[in-house]
Amino acid sequence: MVPESLTEALKLLAGTPRPVPFAGGTELMVQAGKIREAGKTKEAGDYLFLHRIPELQGIGGEGRVRIGAALNFAGLIGSPLCPPLLRRAALGIGAPGIRNLGTIGGNICNASPAGDSLPPLYLYDAVLILASLGKGGELLYRRLPIEDFILGVRKTALGEGELLAALEIPAASFSHEAYEKAGARKAQAVSKLSFAAAALVEGGLIRDFRAAFGAVGPRVLRCRDIEDSLQGAEAAALGEENNLAGEIIRAYGERLRPIDDQRSTAEYRRTVCLRLLGNCLRWLGS
Ligand SMILES: Cc1cc2nc3c(=O)[nH]c(=O)nc-3n(C[C@H](O)[C@H](O)[C@H](O)COP(=O)(O)OP(=O)(O)OC[C@H]3O[C@@H](n4cnc5c(N)ncnc54)[C@H](O)[C@@H]3O)c2cc1C
Numbered sequence: 001m002v003p004e005s006l007t008e009a010l011k012l013l014a015g016t017p018r019p020v021p022f023a024g025g026t027e028l029m030v031q032a033g034k035i036r037e038a039g040k041t042k043e044a045g046d047y048l049f050l051h052r053i054p055e056l057q058g059i060g061g062e063g064r065v066r067i068g069a070a071l072n073f074a075g076l077i078g079s080p081l082c083p084p085l086l087r088r089a090a091l092g093i094g095a096p097g098i099r100n101l102g103t104i105g106g107n108i109c110n111a112s113p114a115g116d117s118l119p120p121l122y123l124y125d126a127v128l129i130l131a132s133l134g135k136g137g138e139l140l141y142r143r144l145p146i147e148d149f150i151l152g153v154r155k156t157a158l159g160e161g162e163l164l165a166a167l168e169i170p171a172a173s174f175s176h177e178a179y180e181k182a183g184a185r186k187a188q189a190v191s192k193l194s195f196a197a198a199a200l201v202e203g204g205l206i207r208d209f210r211a212a213f214g215a216v217g218p219r220v221l222r223c224r225d226i227e228d229s230l231q232g233a234e235a236a237a238l239g240e241e242n243n244l245a246g247e248i249i250r251a252y253g254e255r256l257r258p259i260d261d262q263r264s265t266a267e268y269r270r271t272v273c274l275r276l277l278g279n280c281l282r283w284l285g286s
Pocket residue numbers: 020021022023024025026027028029030050069070092093094095098101102103104105106107108109110114115116117158162163164165188189190191
């Protein structure tokens with residue numbers, strides 16, 4: 001099924017059996033391979049292809065940035081409107097072939113702890129726009145912060161009959177932005193962990209500080225209470241010899257509870273996350 005509009009897609013989505021939304025297919029094709037290996041099949045008609053729906057494409061907006069859910073990573077990276085940390089994360093996804101097909105909406109709806117777009121989206125307080133059809137066939141939209149959308153590993157708050165239409169990133173200004181992904185290689189590597197941070201330092205004072213850690217738990221870790229504790233602090237107080245940075249690192253250390261798995265150990269994840277945080281705090285203090 002290849003709908004040409006959002007309304008048509010949502011009508012088809014209400015069909016029985018319910019078709020599976022297919023954006024770039026980079027995740028679904030891996031899953032289909034596993035289904036085949038298990039000796040089962042899935043027909044093309046079971047999928048709802050999203051690539052021809054104009055409402056799900058593009059990036060635009062003034063102040064806040066609106067990104068269509070079916071925009072692929074190559075399109076995102078190429079846009080001057082793409083927020084810097086999201087671009088950094090997108091550049092680290094797969095390799096060019098995956099970035100040409102894989103979409104931001106697919107990355108979000110996949111709800112993998114290693115989804116690389118997620119830490120910047122948490123950091124930027126992204127709001128998701130979910131579309132459905134009302135009883136009279138009219139388009140309905142509901143808005144949900146990304147933190148409330150991702151409920152756990154591969155679990156989201158997407159309702160029956162809903163599609164992720166777009167996301168919005170509110171305007172914010174930062175003087176410092178940092179992003180790092182640790183993987184086994186530079187390309188085609190699932191994250192062992194990732195770290196995104198942004199701060200606004202004005203007149204020597206910290207006006208805004210945010211940090212998000214990916215692949216260290218079922219969901220991205222962001223601790224607003226720790227972030228708030230830095231509001232108004234003197235940036236110089238984060239210098240190497242000072243206690244403030246140590247306190248912040250200790251506070252995050254208590255919240256970071258990564259696991260051991262085939263990609264990395266809990267100890268590696270924790271150590272690298274806290275070192276990246278420490279580097280970032282020293283940068284703010286320098
Ligand atoms: C070789 C390889 C390397 C990879 N490397 C990385 C990497 O480095 N970092 C990373 O984060 N990921 C990586 N991935 C995973 C994948 O490419 C990304 O998660 C990608 O963003 C998925 O997007 P997609 O459009 O291909 O999703 P799809 O496969 O089309 O869909 C994924 C899921 O989202 C649902 N979905 C998609 N769009 C919507 C929508 N608009 N509304 C509702 N549901 C929707 C689908 O039904 C499906 O459940 C890699 C995958 C492969 C095969």
